[in-house]
Amino acid sequence: MARFGMAIDTRRCVGCMDCVAACKTENDVPEGFNRDWITQELRGRFPTLSLEIRSERCNHCDDAPCVSCCPTGASHVHPFGQVVLVDHEACIGCKACVASCPYGARFIHPEGYADKCTFCIHRVREGQDPACVAVCPTHCMHFGDLDDPNSEISALLASRAHHAVLPEAGTRPRIFYLT
């Protein structure tokens, strides 16, 4: 069974926010909210500097606190790719998941339910990449099955140095940044 994740090449990423714009139009994300975002980490003193740019979103954690804390079961792991999703009908908007997420990836949609990245499951089911991956002008994002040793993403993670964000939170995130 597939277990979807992402590997994002920080060497190629320029932080242009196309991933943010594409997610907004693809998923009709309401104004004032976004499901993905850019973080920049600048280190050093001028002119000896380094910059890491990351396109961030829900990590679809293997051990997702947003799922275990949900009182109604609206937050769940979908069998297709083990993507973490929210059932809009079952969600009561209690914000427990919003508080539990170490990444700040969730928000309450104006229509009352918790919302966040879905890995564009509606696209993936049709054989397409998530919108953020498909739009990226730098081709820095790779989406695929972490459990398939022959997938592109597995090969990248096997051959390139990488790290996750906040691994110490212990949620076993599934988005990796190639350095």
Next chain:
Amino acid sequence: MTRSATQDSKRSGSLSRRRFLSLVGLGGGAVAASRLARPVHSAGGADGPAAGASGSEDRVEQIPTFCDICFWKCGAIASVRNGRLWKVEGNPDDPLSRGRLCPRGTGGVGAHFDPDRLRRPLIRRRNRGEDEWVEVTWDEALTYIADRMKAIRVEHGPEAMALFSHGIGGTFLKHTMKAFGTPNLSAPSFAQCRGPRDVGFNLTFGEDVGSPERTDIRNTRCLVLLGSHLGENMHNTQVQEFAQAVGSGATVIVVDPRFSIAASKAKHYLPIRPGTDLALLLAWMQVLLSEDLYDHAYVEQYGFGFEAFAQSIARYTPEWAYPETGLEPELIRETAREMARHRPATLVHPGRHVTWYGDDAQRSRAVALLNALLGSWGRKGGFFQPAHLSIPAYPYPEYPHSERGKVDNPGRKYPFATETITNGIREATLTGQPYPVKGWFVYATNLLQALPNQEETLRAIQNLDLLVVVDVVPSEIAGWADVVLPESVYLERHDDLNVEWFREPFVALRQPVVKAPDDQKPNWWIARELARKLDLAQYYPWTDIEEYLRARIEKAGLSYDELQAKGILRGAPQPVYFADTGRSVEPGAVGSDPLVGLEANFPTPSGKIEFYSTQLAAAGFDPVPTYRAPEPVPNGWFRILFGRSPVHSFSRTQTNPILHELMPENVVWVNGDVAARLGLQGGQKVRLRNQDGVVSDPIAVRATQAIRGDCVYLVHGFGHTAKGLRRARGKGASDAGLLTRYVVDPLMGGTGMNVNFVTIEPEA
């Protein structure tokens, strides 16, 4: 750890987009015939079958067109879901977008839905600049304009009308203006942007680099960027190829006073003192000569005046350049050697916005000469020679001849200008010399943010009998107009064909995807109706734009129906590299690579690459570039520098709801140590005061290590003051307002704008 403004803004706002759309009621059904229509599962609302999907099938139409959020003209495919514009994606057939748009293109949807759009023609009700209007019909507006234009023609001649335009949308207005009898057609893209580069390369190779540039970034092994901030400057193909080059391990060398995104990808970052780039370029060339690292065969075969050039360059050692540039001699040597190691697949990028210090054509010529030493012009990984399809122009009647000629450059004062100088037209409007200019027609360019010294622009406007602005949003310049004409956005209109000059030949079609929501009209319609009112109907023999487009395409032996369906028609690959490329780069490749095989051709006076320019010498200029130090920054002041954001185009996109949200305002970058010394905190609001006492609107400080201490930096296009730009007004500061000083390039009339200084005043 610093989190970007993007991150900070990620939870701002409250009004949902869905609600906002229903409030303003912008419907706009799909108009063009359904193409590639296919049912898809609902994307919004539900997350998947187990998450309560509606199961309903949406009807999605996909219509190819090309983007207009900037001038790059990327091939795009727009999706209309259940009759409503949904998204715009790259057209995989398009050599420019290669199936992926930039964030501005992706956010192009917002241009259609922007609640701040112009909706109906407007005629000024009170004094110019008071931004008070009466809504009128198109007939009233065009009759008013035509009557004034006729009066100007009677009193001052047709040349007293001038056009300022930007982008492919200006094509038909240019046609109407030429038919009217004026040669004064200009665009800020020359004298406020790429003009010096075009002139510098023309003087050296006999050709300029064009747009999109003929830079072979994807094949380069060593990319040198001087101030070019690819990644922030989001010219799609360039950024895509930049990432490709970085990903394939090409060496990147970045010269910039600011640690740009591109600098963060560089093997060598050169934090140059602003204004001294020419000193570095001369020193690099000196190293290539003194260490005998240049391409001898190339220079011998193609070069003219090399001896005189070498003599002139000899004095510019890295040790000489050190106190000018602040760059260690060893760093200059090391980077020159690195460039030589990868030649001819070394690309010293010519940049695009290069109107910096007023010596810009000579600096650009030095960039061209450095490339010539590296043998990169015409070579793979350097500069290709663009290919294009031959698509005949529409057969129009001949335009009237102007006896007086153009107004912008009397006596060829700027002898090497290759296009009309916008600031030359402004000057003539102010002085009435060499003859009066009494009418301005402004299309899709916000002159108050594009030209330096706003006060001169406003004074020139006071001398006009007519100022017409055609635009999609009520910009600052629109506020000063007599008549404002609302244009439909690119997703709602046809434009002329994009017959592109690029790595491979192709032609692209822009066609409507949705209807304009109100009484906006496409520029071709505006230009044609105006021509009819001016009794110039014979210049528009076609009745409909599609008749015009079809005629051009079919005359070229291509199918318009196929172009409509695909958006792009590509020609067969043609050679774009010199025949000798195969010999010097890839032995054995000759004959197998269809891109290799061009005869080298340099349309200069000598027919060769002009290391020494007799043209320049004859006109009294330096035949080989020589260095003059920039004016030093006074103590306690900072040089103000400006640049681009990947999510905005000039000052034209700040009200686009999607792009606004990605970057609602600009900030001023101040070196962290300097900020600490001045007692400034990150995020604190300040005002910038320039040397002439002009004070900016409040702007937040970004205290950062990523910039030198002798300059400050802000993204161009913010600090709007126009009443109608409700979403953008009062957010951030305008760099343009602070650019009261400019130095005119004596070769070509461009305005060097990085010559202004500011102090930083905390906002009480």
